[in-house]
Amino acid sequence: MxxxxxxxxxxxxxxxxxxxxxxxxxxxxxxxxxxxxxxxxxxxxxxxxxxxxxxxxxxxxxxxxxxxxxxxxxxxxxxxxxTGFVFQNYNLFSNKTALENVIEGLITARNIPVKEAEIIGKTVLEKVGLASRYDFYPSQLSGGQQQRVGIARAMATEPxxxxxxxxxxxxxPELIGEVLNVIKKLAIEGTTxxxxxxxxxxxxxxxxxxxxxxxxxxxxxxxxxxxxxxxxxxxxxxxxxxxxx
Amino acid sequence: MNTSIISLLINSFWQILVPGLEITIPLTLISFFLGIIIAIFVALIQIADISVAKHIARFYIWIFRGTPLLVQLYIIFYGLPSLGVQLAAIPSAIIAFSLNVGAYTSETLRAAILSVPKGQLEAGYCAGLTFIQTMHRIILPQAFKVAFPPLFNSFISLVKDTSLAANITVLEMFMATQRIAARTYEPFALYCEVGAIYLLFCTVLTKVQIYGERKLNNEW
The missing domain is CATH 3.40.50.300 (P-loop containing nucleotide triphosphate hydrolases)
Known part of the structure; x- marks a missing residue:
């Protein structure tokens, strides 16, 4: 339990x-x-x-x-x-890129060196299929992409x-599939x-x-x-x- | 316009500009800087909902927005000595201006902070960040972008409001002008001249504002 x-x-x-x-x-x-x-x-x-x-x-x-x-x-x-939390409205940090969103919890809350955090962040973003979007700000991403960044952000800290x-x-509706696929992947890996x-x-x-x-x-x-x-x-x-x- | 007035304007120009550069501008910059620091604290105290401190913050804003700046200057410079607190003219002016600016701009900042979607604060918490960390890293940078134009308003106002310091013996631009006017009996030309110099300062600041906004709007 x-x-x-x-x-x-x-x-x-x-x-x-x-x-x-x-x-x-x-x-x-x-x-x-x-x-x-x-x-x-x-x-x-x-x-x-x-x-x-x-x-x-x-x-x-x-x-x-x-x-x-x-x-x-x-x-x-x-x-x-x-723990990690994924929000209905993504709640990405608007002033940070996809990668910065994902590593914020690592560098600021957990004092992991930026270089090291970036490696983790890139791996996680790659996993949610956003390897080509590291430097994009939330406003430059679609809803489905934003939510995948949101999931990556929640995963990065290994909650x-x-x-x-x-x-x-x-x-x-057309963007739901890509997000569900990511969640399914997590489930298969045994994420609680x-x-x-x-x-x-x-x-x-x-x-x-x-x-x-x-x-x-x-x-x-x-x-x-x-x-x-x-x-x-x-x-x-x-x-x-x-x-x- | 006869030649003697023109030569008076030219001669007085430096006599007015120098106190402007030496007193008006530093007085504005220092007071505004301190005012912003006060404002950040006062705004955050209210956002964080710290019970007693919040009431003190509201009281402070109430007092400094609700009384004339000139009265505040007089109380600090002429009034406080009777309570045993004797301050020189320039420190008095800095205290009055920064407290006054702090009261106004704290409201600007508070509104700007509230304009950032609350979900980002929650997302910060969920990532393990503290309130202060989330404010510093996430919310304040975004709030600053929103607050930038109204903050510049306050800044430009302050440049002109520093002329009130003439009333408490600070030899800034306006007082320098008054002295020349008293000596030469040319108030119209000289006060127009000092007005033009204030306008010049503010024009430069307006350009800075436009540049700053463009800079801020480049990213996200």
Missing amino acids: ILKLENVHKKFGNTEILKGVGLEVNKGDVVTILGPSGSGKTTLLRIANFLEKADQGTLQFDDLHLQLGQVSKKQMRSVRMR EVIFLDEPTSALD MVIVTHEINFAELVSNKVYFIENGVVLETGTPQDIFYNPKEKRTQQFLQRIRR
Whole structure:
């Protein structure tokens, strides 16, 4: 077990987004979080990396046990140093080239010499198929390319878990494939990932565990086989029907 | 225009320009530099949402934007000695100008920082960077590009505002002009002349601004 969230509660104003959600991730897992929009799945992912502060709950990361309401900046950073995050809107650093984006976490946060970091950065960019785009600024790249830089940036630090928050939702349909292929490659290599996505065919292909979240609770969890072909809950069935149409 | 006025303008030109180069420009540069440093801190304190410091920052901005610069100069130079703080004219002017500029430009910077998408700060955190590191490496360089034209506005304003220092005995360009005018009884010609010199300074700065913007817009 590398990551475990338990009993996570979160309110935005008077709206309760998460009502006691849990999530367990083992090394090598590719976990997919499914659910209708507004169900709280993105919030859960953001809480796991402290981009959102939970009201209540616990987080266990490897040997670290944290009460979510009271995490220090140091503890946040120590978890972030061991994880990667891929955003729906890429969130690349606009003032840095593709390569600089990828190595920023290495040189600034981890004090790796620039020369050494550049070798790592180039290798990772090559892996996501952007070997010819090192010196391009985000504004000069397509959405699919930007997201692949985003994935490369998350990979470069060799994190123990990568969180991906709807990595293809902001992309034109024709660009989705190139990003999914990169993620698939990571899955095959055994990278531990937690993915929030609506791409259920892809989820079935890469993940070994699926969580279905609705109205702030985990309604159902199981293997892709269980959830996609044999859902127990009526709501899961309805959701899949709607999303497949 | 008769020849005596022309020769007066020529003779006085250097007598006005020299204090301009020796006092007005250094006073502007030093005050603006210090003001920007104050502004960065004041803006970051508010962005980082540090509770008590944030209120102090808002209070400072409220005071220095809400009172006349001339009053601030008078309080620091003429007022503080009665509290036992005696400062020479030029240090007083530098303090007043930099605090005043800091209050205004901190708001410029704050707005510019907020104009950078928040996701980049989050991405910085996720890459393992601290708040300060992300600001320094990612956010501030982008904010600076946005803030550059309005900062130059403040800079150009300050060049002219330094003339207020004449009121607290700083012998800058305007005071030098006043003295010549008092001696020669040619206020119209001389004040036009000093105005033209301020205009000249600001024209040079406008060119610098255009050059700087072009430079900043080259990349990303």
